[in-house]
Amino acid sequence: MSRGGVLVVWLVTVLAVPGLGAPARPPWPSAAAVVAAMLTAPALVDYEGTKVLSAVRGDRAESVTALESYKRLGKLRLEFLSPESVSGRLIVDDGASSWQYEPSYHLVIRGPSFLRPPGSPAQAQDIFRGYLVAVLGAEEVIGRQTIVVAMEPRAGGAGRRYWVDQATGAVLRMEERDATGEIVFTSFFTRISFGLNLPSALFRFHLPAGARIISLFLSGDPVDSPAALRRQSGFGAAMPASLSYGYRFRDGTVSRYGALATSAATYTDGMRALTVYQTPSSKMAFPRVGMPVKLEAAEARLLDLGYVRVLIWQWRGITYALAGSLPAAALIVIADEMTSR
Structure with missing residues (x-):
């Protein structure tokens, strides 16, 4: 066979085999490596950017835009810019406590930090114990290369996808999907800047004059089991070892503040935390703030503060406050689960 014939055969072979002869694609990192990058990023990077959060409510989507600033090792500031109904909403988290100001109610909710410290091997193990994790590929987000990773809860519930910046480990985009695969929540940066030396003063909260305060911040000795928490609280509250959606x-x-005793039980699915506050109803008036919500056995109030939602209700002499970043529908499922015990 002539040299030209050999060349023709080689070209046909290359074109017939997908990928053969094309530039080699760099291998994607493992799921474990992507998770490790996500967990260590909070200790390594400062950033400031504009973020859009969009939630699907029924047949329509509601979006808000916020200015997000983060300082390494756990300091966050969120200033909500639009629409007008949320403009002025502010969240400041200094790594020890969080302050959330809702201008429409002239209300401040103070609670423990909802930021997790930089990841540890134990936290990574919690994630893989609670989720099926898979790398889906690589995509560009706002001009930066990202790795796309999917997390599906083993216990069922909403799955999530993260677009993780290859250079820093920061999450540039996130999608949450319901059991049918429909997107119910997204958050994504439209711009972001890294390597900033943000001043510490930016992460100090200044209480607006005349604002009402709901305090969900408790100080006391930590308790490591639901049974011990129930004993120490002194009232018969519901403190299960696990909740729906894989929370343990x-x-x-x-x-204790004089005669007032309050308990807080924190649950985690490996990625997110959920806290249940309980106190005897006779010692605390039911706050009439937020949107009315109907539970199976009680009336409730929902405060939707964007990143954090608080569901408050009373049941059998106990006032409950359930605080976390889960969708409102999921908080209602957990509240119904607790009142049925």
């Missing part, structure tokens, strides 16, 4: 008891606290 992590730790708890009991605080």
